[in-house]
Amino acid sequence: MAFSDFKNASIRCTYENGLDANGKVKKKIKAYHNVKETAATDNIFGATAVLENFGTRTLMDVEKQSTITIYQ
Numbered sequence: 001m002a003f004s005d006f007k008n009a010s011i012r013c014t015y016e017n018g019l020d021a022n023g024k025v026k027k028k029i030k031a032y033h034n035v036k037e038t039a040a041t042d043n044i045f046g047a048t049a050v051l052e053n054f055g056t057r058t059l060m061d062v063e064k065q066s067t068i069t070i071y072q
Helices: 041-054
Strands: 003-019 025-033 059-071
Touching: 003 041, 041 059
Parallel strands: none
Antiparallel strands: 003 025, 003 059
């Protein structure tokens, strides 16, 4: 039987960063670390909405990335 331990989590926000020469949207990625394992989706989205208000770029995407160790 396998077991797992939570190591860390982060939020990865993708912001719109203008257009390139071909008219495609450029993206800027910002990561925020030290996210708790139990952080609820609604709370993460609320926090990123507040963070978006501090900047001038439009938020395109939010991801929660978790790392766990799996062992036997």
